[in-house]
Amino acid sequence: MDQNSKVLxxxxxxxxxxxxxxxxxxxxxFELFCLEEILKSCDLTDEEILxxxxxxxxxxxIDGLYVFLNDGLIEEDAHIFDDSFETKNxxxxxxxxxxxxxxxxxxxxxxxxxxxxTDTVTAILDLSxxxxxxxxxxxxxxxxxxxxxxxxWEQLASRHPSISVDVHYATKGDARKLHSKVKxxxxxxxxxxxxxxxxxxxxxxxxxxxxxxxxxxxxxxxxLSLPFHQMAEAHDSYxxxxxxxxYMDFIGENGSxxxxxxxxxxxxxxxxxEVNREITRTLKDPNAPEFWWLNNGVTIICSKxxxxxxxxxxxxxxxxxxLQSSVSAFNYxxxxxxxxxxxSRLILVRVIxxxxxxxxxxxxxxxxxxxxxxxxxxxxxxxxxxxxxxYFLSHEWYYERRKNYFxxxxxxxxxxxxxxxxxxxxxxxxxxxxSNSRARPSSLLKKNDDYARIFDEGTPYxxxxxxxxxxxxxxxxxxxxxxxxxxxxxxxxxxxxxxxANKFGGRxxxxxxxxxLVGSEVKPAEITDAVRSVLDxxxxxxxxxxxxxxxxxxxxxxxxxxxxxxxxxxxxxxGKKN
Numbered sequence: 001m002d003q004n005s006k007v008l009x010x011x012x013x014x015x016x017x018x019x020x021x022x023x024x025x026x027x028x029x030f031e032l033f034c035l036e037e038i039l040k041s042c043d044l045t046d047e048e049i050l051x052x053x054x055x056x057x058x059x060x061x062i063d064g065l066y067v068f069l070n071d072g073l074i075e076e077d078a079h080i081f082d083d084s085f086e087t088k089n090x091x092x093x094x095x096x097x098x099x100x101x102x103x104x105x106x107x108x109x110x111x112x113x114x115x116x117x118t119d120t121v122t123a124i125l126d127l128s129x130x131x132x133x134x135x136x137x138x139x140x141x142x143x144x145x146x147x148x149x150x151x152x153w154e155q156l157a158s159r160h161p162s163i164s165v166d167v168h169y170a171t172k173g174d175a176r177k178l179h180s181k182v183k184x185x186x187x188x189x190x191x192x193x194x195x196x197x198x199x200x201x202x203x204x205x206x207x208x209x210x211x212x213x214x215x216x217x218x219x220x221x222x223x224l225s226l227p228f229h230q231m232a233e234a235h236d237s238y239x240x241x242x243x244x245x246x247y248m249d250f251i252g253e254n255g256s257x258x259x260x261x262x263x264x265x266x267x268x269x270x271x272x273x274e275v276n277r278e279i280t281r282t283l284k285d286p287n288a289p290e291f292w293w294l295n296n297g298v299t300i301i302c303s304k305x306x307x308x309x310x311x312x313x314x315x316x317x318x319x320x321x322x323l324q325s326s327v328s329a330f331n332y333x334x335x336x337x338x339x340x341x342x343x344s345r346l347i348l349v350r351v352i353x354x355x356x357x358x359x360x361x362x363x364x365x366x367x368x369x370x371x372x373x374x375x376x377x378x379x380x381x382x383x384x385x386x387x388x389x390x391y392f393l394s395h396e397w398y399y400e401r402r403k404n405y406f407x408x409x410x411x412x413x414x415x416x417x418x419x420x421x422x423x424x425x426x427x428x429x430x431x432x433x434x435s436n437s438r439a440r441p442s443s444l445l446k447k448n449d450d451y452a453r454i455f456d457e458g459t460p461y462x463x464x465x466x467x468x469x470x471x472x473x474x475x476x477x478x479x480x481x482x483x484x485x486x487x488x489x490x491x492x493x494x495x496x497x498x499x500x501a502n503k504f505g506g507r508x509x510x511x512x513x514x515x516x517l518v519g520s521e522v523k524p525a526e527i528t529d530a531v532r533s534v535l536d537x538x539x540x541x542x543x544x545x546x547x548x549x550x551x552x553x554x555x556x557x558x559x560x561x562x563x564x565x566x567x568x569x570x571x572x573x574x575g576k577k578n
Contacts, residue, residue: 002176002208002210005174005208006107006172006209008209008213009172009209010172012216013033016036019410021412021476022414022476024480028055030103030105031055031063031103032050033103033212034063034168035053035063035064035103037212037215038207038215039064039099040215042071043259043260043263045400045403045407045418045420046413047421048073049064051489052065052066054139054142055484055486056141056485058139058142059141059142060119060123060142061113061120062102062117062120062142063101063102064100065100065146065149066098067097067148067149067152068099069096070094071095075441075442076147076148077440077441077443078152078442079443080155081155085155087156087159090156091159091276092160093159093160094161095161096152096156096162096164097163097165097166098164099166099167100166100167101168101170102168103171106171106172108171109169109171109175109206114182114185114186114188114204117167117189118185118188118189120138120142122196123137123138125165125193127154131147134146139486140548140550141486141489144550162199162201163197163200163201165193165201166203166205167202167204168204168205169206170206170211170212171208171209172208172209174208174209175207175208175210186204190204220258220408222260222315222317223313223314223317224250224317225311225312226240226247226311226312226351227242227243227312228241228242228246228312229242229243236305238305238312238350238351238352239348239349239351240312240351241347241349242346242349243343243344243345243346244283244291244333245333247298247326247349248329248343251330255334257327257330260404260408261317261319262319262326263403263404263405276327276328279324279328280328280332282294283333283345286341290345291345292346295325296322296325297350298321298325298347298348298349299319299320299321299322299349299350299352300317300320300350300351301353301354301360302314302353303353304353305353312351314351361381364381379445379451380401384457389401391462391464392468395465397415397416397417398411398416398417399418399422400417417468420441420442420444421471422467424437424444424471425437425468425470425493426467427454428471428493428494428497429467429470429471429493429499429508430459430508430511431508431511432508432559434494434496434553434559435493435553435559438489438492438494456512458512459511460515462515462518462519463515464511466514466518466519467514470500470522473522473527474492474496474499474527474530477524478492478495487549491535494534494558494562495527497559497562498530498533498534498566499522499526499527500514500517501563501566502526502566503517503526507563507567533565534562536565537558537562537565537566538552540561541558541562
């Protein structure tokens with residue numbers, strides 16, 4: 001065994017635990033570390049990673065389960081599950097990926113672990129197995145995560161999606177010294193997957209101490225070099241004509257897209273819609289006009305540009321417009337032979353160097369007006385979002401109005417808050433509506449009315465920060481108190497609501513009512529009391545210890561029951577909004 005790698009990994013795990021600011025059991029801390037590193041290239045937020053973590057018994061050997069559609073994470077409230085969703089909106093050949101992670105602190109890789117993975121993954125992929133049958137051996141939490149994949153597959157079956165299953169098995173062992181029987185079990189897992197899903201791609205990755213250290217050492221580069229064919233320059237802005245082959249090297253690394261440089265693009269890749277199919281057809285046609293004549297090109301924002309010998313060096317790169325063109329060309333050229341003439345085609349690249357956040361946001365808005373964009377996609381540029389970022393920062397908190405902006409800078413997760421996280425905290429604790437916070441993690445801000453209600457400019461900024469602090473305190477308590485992942489996920493918003501209501505003296509109808517509580521500390525004893533209230537209310541709600549917890553906490557009926565149970569002597573008019 002590579003003992004040095006194991007020693008270094010243990011040191012790194014200790015450092016990561018200190019950064020996280022929450023004391024976790026060693027096995028859970030190792031699981032979370034593995035999930036963070038294995039999913040690093042997927043650019044997920046901390047909340048998205050935690051949502052896919054599975055704990056407790058009957059996990060089927062799976063510690064994390066995630067579903068991606070065209071590289072975008074799919075959650076239980078994804079738009080493809082809406083009644084109004086039309087399958088034709090997803091192009092044929094869409095890519096669905098199921099990513100499963102097993103992380104064990106053992107010093108080796110075992111046949112038993114892979115056999116358990118094989119049995120579980122095979123069961124999940126067998127659509128003939130109803131959830132009731134799966135429930136005989138698998139936890140409700142794992143079934144809930146598996147449901148996302150099964151529903152996505154069934155929903156898009158008519159579009160003939162390509163499906164891949166990526167399984168990671170991580171330990172502190174040496175992945176270079178696998179026993180032949182372990183390798184045989186791995187091959188069996190791949191065969192089972194391909195049998196359940198014909199024409200699918202299956203992979204089993206062994207991540208030992210050395211591999212985990214390598215993943216942790218990978219840093220996202222925001223300083224990149226871009227060769228150009230021709231350039232026009234004016235006032236820290238540049239128009240470049242760039243060979244597509246060079247642009248592909250700029251946006252890609254080791255055969256994969258550098259997704260982190262597209263973090264500020266307001267759209268995700270839309271798959272094989274007509275405009276993207278047209279881009280591919282143009283690249284395939286050797287007689288087509290120049291590519292840049294037919295294409296709007298891309299827009300890059302950076303903090304600094306230097307140029308020499310027809311190469312631009314760009315610092316803090318973000319591609320804010322042109323994702324469809326970039327990904328379509330990248331996908332085509334990734335499969336094309338090295339000598340494909342499309343590599344010599346030219347693409348128009350606008351480069352704007354600025355460190356002014358107001359100018360940057362105006363550019364993002366302006367360059368995304370040529371086609372319709374939902375207002376929610378541009379929320380990060382709203383004045384209140386910029387103000388909240390500045391206010392949080394002044395109190396050494398980090399408000400990520402741009403996905404993973406502070407996380408990529410290594411800021412502590414315990415003091416980092418995303419737009420979605422804050423919205424859930426405000427809705428649950430400021431409007432006494434934890435059921436919607438739990439049920440709609442990714443769609444909470446779809447409607448303008450919901451957004452305006454949650455991010456009301458009349459709510460003092462200190463209240464926003466305090467509500468985030470309360471939710472973070474509750475989340476940290478539930479993790480350190482060793483609650484199973486299913487209970488942490490399902491009880492966190494209801495518990496925080498009770499904490500705030502206890503401090504306020506009854507049901508809260510508006511965040512603006514809480515200004516007097518700003519700065520008050522949330523003590524562990526207060527959270528303990530709130531957890532007890534929620535658990536007692538659940539028992540009373542179900543008429544016993546059993547019941548469908550996931551369904552209950554997503555419904556308004558249980559929220560009303562909880563409030564009446566926790567505050568029987570407090571009439572609902574107690575905190576009536578002025």
